[in-house]
Amino acid sequence: MSILLAMQGALSQGVLWGLMALGVYITYRILDIADLTVDGSFATGGAVCAVCVVNGVDPILALLLATIAGAVAGFVTGFLHTKCEIPAILAGILTQIGLYSINLRIMGRSNTPLLKSDTLFKNISEMTGLSSTWTALIIGIIVSIVIVAILYWYFGTEIGSAIRATGNNEQMVRALGVNTSVTKILGLMIGNALISLSGALVTQSQGYADIKMGIGAIVIGLASIVIGEVIFGQKGNFAFRLTSIIVGSIIYRIIVAIVLQMGMNTDDLKLLTAILVAIALSVPVLISKRNQVAMYKKLTGKEE
Amino acid sequence: MLKIRNVSKTFNPGTVNEKKALNNINLEVHDGDFITIIGGNGAGKSTLMNMIAGVYPIDCGYIYLADKNISLLKEHQRAQIIGRVFQDPMLGTASDMAIQENLAMANRRGMKRGLRWGITKEEKEFFYKTLQRLGLGLEDRMTVKVGLLSGGQRQALTLLMATLKKPKLLLLDEHTAALDPRTAHKVLKITEEIVDEQKLTALMVTHNMQDAINIGNRLIMMHEGRVIYDVKGEEKKRLKVEDLLKKFEEASGDVFANDRMMLG
Numbered sequence: 398m399s400i401l402l403a404m405q406g407a408l409s410q411g412v413l414w415g416l417m418a419l420g421v422y423i424t425y426r427i428l429d430i431a432d433l434t435v436d437g438s439f440a441t442g443g444a445v446c447a448v449c450v451v452n453g454v455d456p457i458l459a460l461l462l463a464t465i466a467g468a469v470a471g472f473v474t475g476f477l478h479t480k481c482e483i484p485a486i487l488a489g490i491l492t493q494i495g496l497y498s499i500n501l502r503i504m505g506r507s508n509t510p511l512l513k514s515d516t517l518f519k520n521i522s523e524m525t526g527l528s529s530t531w532t533a534l535i536i537g538i539i540v541s542i543v544i545v546a547i548l549y550w551y552f553g554t555e556i557g558s559a560i561r562a563t564g565n566n567e568q569m570v571r572a573l574g575v576n577t578s579v580t581k582i583l584g585l586m587i588g589n590a591l592i593s594l595s596g597a598l599v600t601q602s603q604g605y606a607d608i609k610m611g612i613g614a615i616v617i618g619l620a621s622i623v624i625g626e627v628i629f630g631q632k633g634n635f636a637f638r639l640t641s642i643i644v645g646s647i648i649y650r651i652i653v654a655i656v657l658q659m660g661m662n663t664d665d666l667k668l669l670t671a672i673l674v675a676i677a678l679s680v681p682v683l684i685s686k687r688n689q690v691a692m693y694k695k696l697t698g699k700e701e
Numbered sequence: 702m703l704k705i706r707n708v709s710k711t712f713n714p715g716t717v718n719e720k721k722a723l724n725n726i727n728l729e730v731h732d733g734d735f736i737t738i739i740g741g742n743g744a745g746k747s748t749l750m751n752m753i754a755g756v757y758p759i760d761c762g763y764i765y766l767a768d769k770n771i772s773l774l775k776e777h778q779r780a781q782i783i784g785r786v787f788q789d790p791m792l793g794t795a796s797d798m799a800i801q802e803n804l805a806m807a808n809r810r811g812m813k814r815g816l817r818w819g820i821t822k823e824e825k826e827f828f829y830k831t832l833q834r835l836g837l838g839l840e841d842r843m844t845v846k847v848g849l850l851s852g853g854q855r856q857a858l859t860l861l862m863a864t865l866k867k868p869k870l871l872l873l874d875e876h877t878a879a880l881d882p883r884t885a886h887k888v889l890k891i892t893e894e895i896v897d898e899q900k901l902t903a904l905m906v907t908h909n910m911q912d913a914i915n916i917g918n919r920l921i922m923m924h925e926g927r928v929i930y931d932v933k934g935e936e937k938k939r940l941k942v943e944d945l946l947k948k949f950e951e952a953s954g955d956v957f958a959n960d961r962m963m964l965g
Contacts, residue, residue, distance in 0.1 A: 558819035
């Protein structure tokens with residue numbers, strides 16, 4: 398019974414954190430930038446949302462404000478990277494560290510509980526009579542569908558195509574008259590907006606925001622991406638690839654739920670995630686090397 | 702059309718690696734000129750192209766294009782009116798995107814890119830017809846990713862993209878140097894056709910002296926960041942490779958010992 402409950406929890410968690418993985422996908426895969434703002438902007442989303450909700454702001458408006466806060470964080474990283482020419486990884490780290498203090502300032506303390514406040518999840522749970530995990534799952538799925546649809550449309554537009562091309566071949570994009578600083582900043586803003594939205598949804602669903610909630614988010618995002626890609630491949634249209642990342646995020650949560658059920662210490666989770674990502678990233682390389690050697694041996698035959 | 706006035710560029714100034722790439726260069730290009738540029742390695746040919754395109758800032762001087770001072774404009778701003786093809790076939794196209802997506806992006810050169818759909822139905826038909834004229838069979842593979850094309854096909858596509866919206870100036874930086882001779886010949890022919898048809902103003906860097914003589918209406922030779930020889934019209938047509946080699950020796954006081962140019 399407890400494993401079933403854990404699975405339900407994994408499903409809803411996976412969908413809500415899946416939006417964060419989509420944000421990481423936009424910067425890591427589409428823009429080809431390893432953006433480390435994530436850990437900060439996820440918590441920023443949570444912090445902004447929590448403070449808004451505690452102060453009586455409508456929970457949906459709070460999500461929107463959190464999303465905008467994430468976009469601003471992305472803008473800062475993008476500005477540091479493009480206009481000040483700071484390497485992308487360093488620019489992301491700078492924003493991330495800066496956000497730690499800003500998040501504390503926003504909340505005024507390291508943890509903001511939402512016990513007495515209305516959240517989207519509580520409201521819908523009361524309205525429909527469903528359990529909190531089911532509510533979280535349903536809200537998560539609806540938001541995910543809307544976000545995937547918006548991303549599918551946006552990256553098909555003129556400016557969206559230019560952003561995709563920037564991650565592919567920056568020099569060509571400039572030679573076609575596009576300012577790549579703008580496309581990079583836009584991509585980072587969209588990515589971090591999604592990450593913050595995810596942080597805000599997680600905050601409302603778990604009933605509190607915590608200054609440490611974003612730690613390791615980048616690795617969880619990468620884990621979701623590589624799990625999704627390993628299972629569904631990198632083929633298929635854009636909407637399919639985005640969906641496969643959310644599914645990847647769900648599978649990640651299921652793996653976590655299973656190992657916790659098996660008695661693993663929660664403190665070891667981050668190490669497990671790191672190892673998982675390292676394995677998922679290195680396995681394709683090792684397999685292709687092995688295949689290369691196998692083909693050589695097969696085609697060349699025995700040494701004379 | 703294009704006026705270059707007293708432009709200089711020094712790389713790594715004040716270090717042991719100091720290199721004067723352009724030395725107070727002056728050049729006037731007229732409307733409809735198709736100029737071939739030759740010169741040894743390090744003569745400043747590519748630097749000249751990059752300075753016109755705005756890849757690096759110039760140290761001093763002026764560059765006017767279509768009566769507009771573009772000396773301080775950024776690369777992407779100049780790209781509104783300049784089309785470019787690079788030496789490396791990988792640089793001119795986005796390999797993870799479809800042929801038609803690449804063309805659609807080129808078709809929006811100089812336009813504001815907003816939230817309209819990235820490619821329209823009319824465009825697809827237009828691209829089909831345009832690709833057909835290349836004669837490479839690309840029109841039936843419009844949704845194929847560019848990464849799957851050969852270097853020659855990619856260069857032809859880049860050329861098409863650079864000229865899809867008629868540019869005020871076309872810059873060709875050794876755009877056939879990475880191709881095998883047969884493919885290089887084909888891409889050159891396509892180049893001539895497009896330039897002729899659209900009556901483009903173009904600069905083409907090449908290491909092949911025969912091509913430099915045969916193609917275009919004007920030829921310039923560069924050495925140590927300066928233009929040392931400038932010839933056009935009938936005089937250019939009568940040139941022979943030996944004349945160019947002699948000219949180079951005269952001007953530079955140096956025996957021309959560049960294998961690549963000799964072989965050309």
